[in-house]
Amino acid sequence: MHKVIFDTDPGVDDAMALLFLHAAAQVELIGITTTFGNGTIETTTRNALYIAERFGIAAPVAQGAGVPLVGEAGDPPHFVHGHNGLGDIELPTTLSRQPDPRPAHRLIIDLIRANPGEVEIVAVGRMTNLALALREDPGIAALVKQVVIMGGAFGIDGVLGNVTPAAEANIWGDPLAADEVTGAAWPLTMVGLDVTQKTRMPTEYLRTIADEAGEAGRFIWDISRFYEDFHQKGGVDSIFVHDSSAVAYLLDPTLFEIRRGEIRVVSKGLAFGQTIQKPAAPPSPRVTGMAARFIKSAPASTPMRSAASTRQPCAVWPEPVRR
Numbered sequence: 001m002h003k004v005i006f007d008t009d010p011g012v013d014d015a016m017a018l019l020f021l022h023a024a025a026q027v028e029l030i031g032i033t034t035t036f037g038n039g040t041i042e043t044t045t046r047n048a049l050y051i052a053e054r055f056g057i058a059a060p061v062a063q064g065a066g067v068p069l070v071g072e073a074g075d076p077p078h079f080v081h082g083h084n085g086l087g088d089i090e091l092p093t094t095l096s097r098q099p100d101p102r103p104a105h106r107l108i109i110d111l112i113r114a115n116p117g118e119v120e121i122v123a124v125g126r127m128t129n130l131a132l133a134l135r136e137d138p139g140i141a142a143l144v145k146q147v148v149i150m151g152g153a154f155g156i157d158g159v160l161g162n163v164t165p166a167a168e169a170n171i172w173g174d175p176l177a178a179d180e181v182t183g184a185a186w187p188l189t190m191v192g193l194d195v196t197q198k199t200r201m202p203t204e205y206l207r208t209i210a211d212e213a214g215e216a217g218r219f220i221w222d223i224s225r226f227y228e229d230f231h232q233k234g235g236v237d238s239i240f241v242h243d244s245s246a247v248a249y250l251l252d253p254t255l256f257e258i259r260r261g262e263i264r265v266v267s268k269g270l271a272f273g274q275t276i277q278k279p280a281a282p283p284s285p286r287v288t289g290m291a292a293r294f295i296k297s298a299p300a301s302t303p304m305r306s307a308a309s310t311r312q313p314c315a316v317w318p319e320p321v322r323r
C-alpha cells in the first residue's frame with residue numbers, strides 16, 4: 001500500500017491525477033496539500049476541496065503557499081485551465097468541506113513524522129510547500145520513502161521547457177524551491193516534460209472514460225474540454241498527460257525508462273527555471289539511496305534502463321543546497 005501525500009495546484013490535469021490516486025486500490029491518500037500555480041492559492045484550494053467533497057475523498061486538504069520563496073506568483077495560465085482552474089465548468093458557490101487548519105507544509109511534516117519511512121509524496125505543482133517543510137524540519141527528508149515530481153525538462157528528444165525554452169511551468173514558478181527539493185537527501189524521481197508530452201490522451205480515449213468511468217469519468221470529460229481546446233490550438237491533437245504520469249510512475253515504475261544523477265535547478269538569469277542533471281558516473285555510490293532521478297520516456301513495453309553507463313562524469317558540479 002502506498003501512503004501518499006498529493007501536493008497539487010488543481011488544475012485540470014491535477015484533478016485527473018487526484019481521481020487517479022483516489023481510484024487506485026493500492027493507494028492510501030493521507031493528505032492533499034495545495035499550492036499556487038494553475039490558479040491562485042484560493043482557487044486551487046477551493047478546487048481540491050470541491051473534488052474531495054464531490055468524490056468522497058476523506059484525506060485532509062491543507063492550503064499551502066500562495067507565492068514562491070522569492071518574488072511574485074504571477075498571473076495564473078487561464079488560457080490553459082480556464083479562469084476557475086477546472087476548465088470553466090460550473091462550480092458550486094459554497095462547499096461543506098473545510099481546509100485543514102494547518103498550513104500545507106506543517107501538514108506534510110506532521111504526516112511524515114507520524115508515518116516514518118512510509119510516506120510517498122507526489123508533487124505536481126510548484127515545489128514551494130516541500131521546500132518550506134524542509135526549511136522548518138530538515139529531518140523529514142530521511143523519513144520519506146520517496147518523492148515523485150511532475151516537473152522539469154531535460155531535452156530528451158528535443159523536449160525543452162513550456163514556459164521558456166529553458167523552463168517547465170512547475171519549476172519556473174519557484175526554481176529556488178525546486179533546487180532545495182531536488183537537493184534534499186530523499187529519493188526523488190522527476191517526471192519531466194520529456195515523458196509527459198509523449199504521454200497523451202486523444203479525444204476518443206477521453207470519450208471512453210466519460211462513457212465507462214461513471215461520475216468521475218464524466219467529470220474528467222467536462223473539465224478537459226477547455227484543456228483539449230488549448231492543446232488543439234497549439235497543434236496537438238490530444239492532451240498531454242502531465243500530472244497523471246507521476247501517479248503512473250508511483251504505481252508502476254517499470255513502465256518507464258530512468259536516467260540517474262543529481263539534479264540542480266537554475267534560479268537566476270536567462271536559464272531561470274532550467275533543470276540540469278549531472279549524469280551519474282558508474283559506479284557511483286553517491287547515487288544509492290538518495291539520487292535525484294528523472295524518467296526518460298514512457299513506452300509501455302520498454303524495460304527500465306539506466307543511461308548512466310554511457311556517460312562521463314562532469315568535472316565541475318555545484319554541491320546541492322543542504323539545509
Ligand SMILES: [Ca+2]
Binds near residue numbers: 011124
Ligand atoms: Ca499541476
